[in-house]
Amino acid sequence: MNDTDEKLVFAQERSVSAQSTQHKQPWIVLIVDDDDEIHSVTKLALSGVTLDNKPLRFVHAYSAAEALQCLQSTPDIAMVLLDVVMETDDAGLRAAKAIREDLENDEVRIVLRTGQPGYAPEERVILQYDINDYKTKTDLTRAKLLTTVISSLRSYQQIRTINESRRGLEKIVNAAANLMERHSIYNFSEGVVTQLASLLGLKPEGLLCVRQLDAQNDILVLGAAGHFAKGIQQPLESIESPFIVNAVRRCLERREHLFLDDASVFYIDAKGIQAAAFIESSEQLSDVNQKLIQLFLANIAIGFENVKLFEDLRTAAYKDSLTGLANRAEFIRQLDSALADGEDFVVAITDINHFSDVNDALGQDVGNKLIQAVGNHLAVQFPPPSLVARISADVFGILSRPKGVTPDSMRDSFVEPFTVDEHRIPVLMTTGFSNKHQALDGLDALKQAYIALKNAKNHRIEANAFYHPSMQAETERRLDLVRNLRSDFLQRRLQLWFQPQIELGTGRLVGVEALLRWPQADGSFIAPDIFIPLAEYSGLILDIGHWVLEQACQAMNEIAGDVCDDFRMAVNVSVPQFRQNNFAGEVAEVLARHQVPAQRLEVEITESIVMDDPNLVARVLQQLKAQGVRIAIDDFGVGFSSLSYVQRLPLDKLKIDREFVRSAHTHSGAVIIETIINMGHRLGLQTLAEGIETEAQADYFRQLQVQQAQGYLYAKAMNLEALRAYVAANPCV
Known part of the structure; x- marks a missing residue:
């Protein structure tokens, strides 16, 4: 729940005063009754009342038709005290229905009053009509009337606030789109x-x-x-x-x-x-x-x-733009210089524990300010001749003389919390240390400190660790996985599976997502989130990515005769693929060789890929888009979401992450989902909900006009043979 929600739900009680004061915008209350005495009595009972330092102003109508005219001419009416029986026995009921349906006014609060309760039973009226209360005139003492009016006005104000927020967010999307052009x-x-x-x-x-x-x-x-x-x-x-x-x-x-x-x-x-x-x-x-x-x-x-x-x-080649400190390139350059001069030194690589939590909870702006504060603090604690650098996102490096930086000095430097804006943020650092004795060059010394840092994070016995050759055992294990992955790939043991994507409105099959699988001899599978990063790290992802594209096109040709013209094959692309020369040309060549129309291919990227190198990604995506390839953002909302890149990139589809789908039943989850969907609609993008497992989830996203869905409710990922059978059982209609 965000701050706005808390203020809405837990709004503090304000005093209700009976003193007459002058105000610009009073609460407008419409009294509708064919009995002039009721008007006088009601006005007298509420005379002089103020709520939230605003008085009441009364507007009078003596029939249902006159009431509707008042609501049309005075749009800021907050509440209607509406008689049931006037020119006809059900005039008030008809008026209540017309207010909601004909005038489409869902903000004004309606309280029905009747002198003949038996004519329109309370339970039936409350259930059948969109009203806020139903009272008999004899029951409405001044105290009860005042209570009814106050609760109705507060409800009106909360609904107005929600609607104003929604309209404002729509304006922001449109305004940002205008500015980005x-x-x-x-x-x-x-x-x-x-x-x-x-x-x-x-x-x-x-x-x-x-x-x-x-x-x-x-x-x-x-x-x-x-x-x-x-x-x-x-x-x-x-x-x-x-x-x-x-x-x-x-x-x-x-x-x-x-x-x-x-x-x-x-x-x-x-x-x-x-x-x-x-x-x-x-x-x-x-x-x-x-x-x-x-x-x-x-x-x-x-x-x-x-x-x-x-x-x-813009920052120079050796300076970090956010903190003003040396950057990674400068840090390695100084390490090389120290090694060449034969200087004795110690390297410390330190990062902020759970920094992503700060970004998620307080926002990227606060996160950036914390990075700056930590960088400034380190520069003060370890002044020249020590060198402090920002190595990556929340990782800092310190190059110092022996004993210039130690576990004790690092621990003692972060006792007090940091003040960022109005937030006091405790900061815990994890540090890896290395020295020159086992380093071949500056990059090697940096890598050894990184290995020590990872070891400290994995074991968490202490907040620091010194590099030792034994720490490379874990590195060796990772290398073994890479070797096995390379071997299995060359022997064509990797598999491409497919998960169907469904059109929510019709249940029609409109596409599949190609998913890479690495089977083992015992029938198990190594999870993609384990081997994909290794493939990227080793560079093997380029060959694997090309193979995936080839296999996806072959599969497309095998099922092309049984699917609709708008059917698309979605393929995930990684950062190294974007960085290779002429990736867009490679895609065009594969599509042409397999005679697959570019419109059949959908390239999926994650937000982290965009943020790795926004300019490069935007340029390559524009080249793909020019061919006719469609572009989708996968797991939208879990990274550094901003209107900036959503409007900058040539996107066609937003895929709503499965974690948001699971939290749709919560208030905060629903708000996030509706914001993403509204943004997608405003920008003319398709939306797809991932991880749909129940009919209730499907109905929810269908009502929000999400076009497509993917998940176990429809089908799990399947191999090509199973896909052919699935397509045959779900032909284009």
């Missing part, structure tokens, strides 16, 4: 201003200011709209408004949003820059709008990279 730096920046204003329902009057992190006093107006447009590419001080200049500077100095009486200033934190978007507005932002804007700005920060806004700030 802008390739000019200044056009993009102007778009940020106009889209922010659009999200808030305001006129586009504002500006976007940027400060480079290495030029603290250089604030530039990079984008502007409305009467600020003439300030583009000018220093902030050129804006003839001390109020605006001071507000922007305060926002950048505090690194937080500012919500002022006549404006809002939004802080944007991207790699290498700080930015502030100033929007003129006298309206106070609601909590919902503030959260939606924060979500939008998170994607805007990524957008700055996509348009290469600050290419001059």
Whole structure:
């Protein structure tokens, strides 16, 4: 459950006051009754009542028809006190039905009141009509009436909040899609201003200011709209408004949003820059709008990279862009230099335990800030002549003189938790140590420290380990697996199995996913998550990947006569395949040789593949797309999901991970699933739910308009012989 959910479900009670105060937006209550005395009594009973510091305002109608007219002309009515018997015996019931079905108003709360309870029994009315309460007029004392009104208004407010959030998320998807099409730096920046204003329902009057992190006093107006447009590419001080200049500077100095009486200033934190978007507005932002804007700005920060806004700030070849520390290449270079000079040294490779949990729980932005904080802390603890480097995601390296870095010094350095934003995060490090004595070169010394690190993580007796040659036993075991894999592959013992993909609306077979299997002599199988990484590490994945593509095309030809024209064969592709020369050309050659139309092939990639090298992946996928090959994201939502790459890549399909399918019955799981599906629909992408095992799951995703499904409910993965039989039993119709 996220913060928004908690505030909705566990909203604090606010006092109900009977004192008359002046407010801008009162609660509007529609009283519908053909008895004028009922109007007077109700108004008198509720006179002076306020809820959440907002008074009640009454609108009156004396018939069902008049009530419907009021609801059409006054859309913000929160509650209707509706008499059952008016111009006809069931006028109120008909009006309640018309409000929901004809006016399509599902927000207003309806309380039916009757003086003849026997005419319309309570149980039948509650079950048959979408109302919130059903009371007899004699039962509605002032206290009971007040209770009914308060509960109805609170329910109305919660429903409005949910609907506003949903509409806001749809706007964000559309706005982000618009911005990602802008390739000019200044056009993009102007778009940020106009889209922010659009999200808030305001006129586009504002500006976007940027400060480079290495030029603290250089604030530039990079984008502007409305009467600020003439300030583009000018220093902030050129804006003839001390109020605006001071507000922007305060926002950048505090690194937080500012919500002022006549404006809002939004802080944007991207790699290498700080930015502030100033929007003129006298309206106070609601909590919902503030959260939606924060979500939008998170994607805007990524957008700055996509348009290469600050290419001059891109990190040099030997510097890590996030932390400013040396990177892996520089670390190895310094190791080689120390070995060449005959210096005695110790190498420590240390990483943050359970760092992925921080990213998952607090977000990637907090994770990045924690990486920066840990990097800065290590640089202070181990100053020159020691060298601190960021080796990979959450892995740091320390090159120091003997005893310059030890298990004790590492442990003592991480006693206190780190403060990141409002979070206090305890950090535990695991460290592997090596020295020069057994290292052939800098890379060898680094590898030995990595082996020690992996050993420490596997055994967890201590938070550190020193490299010992015996640690290579595990490495040897992995090498044995690689050798066996290579041998079995060359002897054609690997198998390609297939799992059907079904069209949810019709039950029609529309495709299969090709799945690699490695059988053993005893009839068991080695899990793909064990041997695929080994194949990638060894480079064998290139040959295996080519073989899989060949086998998939052969299988496609064997079943082509029994499947529909839109049937597709899905094949998984790994990072090394993307990195090989002319992968797209290889795919085209195989398809042509087997005479398989490119439209029959669907390439599946995971989010981790995208994040490994986004530019390379995007380029290769564009080449495949140009041939007609379809592109799918597998296990969507479990990696570094962002609107940035979803819109940047030429995707056709989002596959919803089976873990989300299993959690569909939970509130948080349902919210995530619906968000993914809505995003897919908005972007014109097909959606497929993986791991469907029950009819209930299938019905759930069918109602959400997910087009396709895959899972044990329909069929397990099967070999080619079983697939031929399955296709024959499920021909194209």
